Amino acid sequence: MSESVFMGLCRKLGTSQLVAMRRETEDIYHKVVFPSSEYSVLSILSSGSMKEGFRQEGSDFDYMLWFNEYKVIWNLPQSQIYRRESLILANCTNSPPGFALLQPLTPFLAYEFISSSCIRKNSRLYISSSKYKQNMSLRERQYMGGHCFLHGPCTSGMHQGEPFDNAHCFSSDFWPPAASSWIDRCNTWPRPHVVQEIVKKGCHLVAIGHKLGKHEDEEWRISFSFAEQRLVFEFNHSQFLVYGLLKMLSKEIFHKLSGDEGKLLCSYHMKTAVFWVIQQNTISFWCPQNLLECFWVCFKLILKWVYEGVCPNFFIPKNNMFLHNIYGEAQKNLFNNLYELHQKGIAFLLHSPSIRSYITDALYNFRLPICTDERILISEVEFDVELFNEINKNYGEGSEKLLEVIPSVRTVEQLIGSPLTNYQVIMLQREIANKLQTTAFILHKMYMNSTINKLVYVSDKMSCYMVKLAAKFGFISDTLYIAMHYYNTLRYTEALSVIKKIKLKLAQPYIMRHKTVYEDIYTAAVGGEAWSTKMRQAVAMQIKLGKNCYINELIPEIQFSKLNGEQVLNVGDLIMLHMLEILCYIHLDRTRAQTVLNDLQFFVNYNERGVAAERIKDISWQILGICQQATGNHRAALFSYQQSLRQEPFHKIQQATLMRIQSLYSDL
Structure with a gap:
């Protein structure tokens, strides 16, 4: 049965080759789009489930952004390696484990929004996490046209149909003292050179305080995003699939338990459980043949944590990540629900619509041949579709x-x-x-x-x-x-x-x-x-038209789309081809322009072979209307603009459409 579930998860979550491709193409995109040098003002670290290699519904990118001029140190002697940077001293003395207060040591002359985030407490100056994230969120909303909101330490929103979380933070080139025990624990996993790489990268401090701390509005959480990402990249594929299975079950089963207690468990808890199980060497060999056994060990660890009300952070174990939300009645109800699933044994996986069929196939036909050779689980064409769409997405x-x-x-x-x-x-x-x-x-x-x-x-x-x-x-x-x-x-x-x-x-x-x-x-x-x-x-x-657009006829659409938080227009290749052909023939041969316009109308109406994909039909109908208006057929153009308004507003161009309709009414 484990092999059957392994095969199913490879199809749902990706083979090891697909996951590697997603990570490596994203890595190149990040390096080119967010180039870093010693002169860079801002640095960006991408993380989140998309970066880890997942592509399921709800997968997202998380971005950590920090100004390179500011560096966090943990003690004063560390300041000696810096010359021009503005220094911030992290003080963990009066904060819960995993959190710190940030005290500026040098004047903040460069950026007013940092200075305005400072507060004075007990005659000392601190950077308020709540003020800082509000200031940075305001800047984000101005840039994104107001289409984002504060969510925890992040500014969250949608960009080109994909969710994003931007966490503005400060970076530290030093490993935090509170996490020193993690280095000593790394005897078997991860490998020594990975430990060295992680420690050398230091950590970040994100703008959110402990909900039960004395200084919630001023505290900053110590973040190990780079370390966590590097550890996920160290997973073998069976470990990655177990992590993915836990994430799937969290949404498909845990979150649907009676009451809302199941929603208290998040994917970060699942990842932490896999980290601990691997490092404690509870399982000697992670492979397709014992995938379900590996999953069961992780699930039982989560059950144990809920029972005890303690989920130890992987890097700072004293930081109990259940402390502020899984306790009392909620903890009791969540444990009872999870224990009920535990009593059913591995059969509770049948509640998951994503993998149910792979379990039943193995149960009802035990002679069914199961292929765990990833090389033949996905065809050349299927892989090409994934690869080229990944490249285009990035x-x-x-x-x-x-x-x-x-x-x-x-x-x-x-x-x-x-x-x-x-x-x-x-x-x-x-x-x-x-x-x-x-x-x-x-x-x-x-x-x-x-x-x-x-x-x-x-x-x-x-x-x-x-x-x-x-x-x-x-x-x-x-x-x-x-x-x-x-x-x-x-x-x-x-x-x-x-x-x-x-x-x-x-x-x-x-x-x-x-x-x-x-x-x-x-x-x-x-x-x-x-x-x-x-x-x-x-x-x-699809042709992507953004800030640099050769088609003046589409400038209103680009401008309104940007005002509403979208940065590019995605136009079907044949839609763009016919638009260009029509616009050229308007200047040379209007009869031919009408013939090509008929072809464009066919493509938009019938969407043959995905020429006018459903998700981008708003711009396809818009372009048809623009071409009809340019050739003098105003009534047909009016109909096309109205059709554009009826489509999914993927590009958010409704204001441009209404403007064009208004101009048509004045001409009719």
């Missing part, structure tokens, strides 16, 4: 200023000369295309209105070269950026020539479009080829 929105692009380009240059995995190479290839396109758009914008003809000529030549070079690195659909460049520089004939070539390629039946693909035809066309070849020849992704 596509950066670009920058508006050339100086902001340069650090990312330098990072790309450094990465090219470093040892990379195959997954990282293909992700870097995509990022190179992104930076080339971004730079091309910035150059065009900088010099398009210049009165010096030579500057205009040189910048146009460089921009054109960059979008052509980007097409050699990116997806087949990236060729459309060349057509966009020609259209925006009024070279309609050249744009149509590019569109004609790309239209033939995008019409091929083997094209993978988002997650839609004909497996047999795709395999026959590019099966066994390198991923870079597949990407250039057989994969079309």
Whole structure:
């Protein structure tokens, strides 16, 4: 039965190859989009279940952000290694284990929002965690258009349909004294070099106090996010799947127990349990054959913790993570519910809709052959779909200023000369295309209105070269950026020539479009080829339009979408192709424009092969309306705009749609 559950979890949570791919592509994206150097003002650490390698509903990214100028020390002698940094002394004396008060040692001249977060207590100055997170949340809301909210120590919200949590914190280059016992415990796990790496990275202090402490509004929690992420990366795949199974059961079973007590258990408690079980060497061998035994040991440890009302933090065991919420009647009810599940034995897993079928298959057909060879659990096409969508998901929105692009380009240059995995190479290839396109758009914008003809000529030549070079690195659909460049520089004939070539390629039946693909035809066309070849020849992704947009006709949509917290428009490749073709023909041949408009209307209405994916139909209908309005068919345009309003508001462009409807009414 363990092998059957292992197979099912590999399909639900991913094989070890899929998990590695997700982590490694995300790693390259983070390095390129958030480049760090000795001159960086801000540092960002990404964590959360998405970073760990999960892709289930509810998985998210957590970001920790801190200013490099400020460093937390734990005693005064540690200040000797710093010269220009502003220092903060962490004082744990009067705080519960795992928490500290932060006392600035140098004047905070650089940032007013830090100075305004300080309070005076007993004649000493401290940085208030509650004031600091409120100040930083206000800045986040101004940037995101107000579409985020405070949640614990984080500013939370949605970005391009994905949840995020931003925790503004301070960093310490030193391992906290309260966690020194953890180093001594690491005899068998993790490996010594991992322990050294973790300790060398220090820790962070996030803006939230202990709910039962005397200084809740002033205290800061010691965070080991990097250490925890590194330890999860140390899991073998059976350990990772047990952790994933506990997370699944937390949502599917524990949270649905009678009363609300089950919701008191969170995924962090599950991860902590796996850490302790591995380190205490309770199980000698984690493998597919004893996966359920491994799970059962972790579940019993959680049950024991609930019974005792003590969940010891993995790094600071004296920090009881149940102290403020799992006690008294809630603790008693939660234990009774979990003990009832325990009495059912492993059969209680049948309550999980995600893995029920894999258990029943093994029970009802004990001769059923079970494959635990991950290499054949997922086909080449299935893996390609995951890989290319992961790369596309991690596509950066670009920058508006050339100086902001340069650090990312330098990072790309450094990465090219470093040892990379195959997954990282293909992700870097995509990022190179992104930076080339971004730079091309910035150059065009900088010099398009210049009165010096030579500057205009040189910048146009460089921009054109960059979008052509980007097409050699990116997806087949990236060729459309060349057509966009020609259209925006009024070279309609050249744009149509590019569109004609790309239209033939995008019409091929083997094209993978988002997650839609004909497996047999795709395999026959590019099966066994390198991923870079597949990407250039057989994969079309949505066109992302953000700050740097060649299509002036879509500027209102981009502006309103950004005002509502979204940074890019995601447009289907064939929708964009037909829009460009229509706009070009309006200037050259209006009869042909009408013919192409009919084709666009067909694609939007019938969504053949995922051309106008349901989630982005708001912009697809919007583009159809824009094209209809441009060709003079105002009544049809009005209908399309109304249809756009009826779709899922993925891009939040309703204000732009209403504005266009208003302009139509004035013309009708």
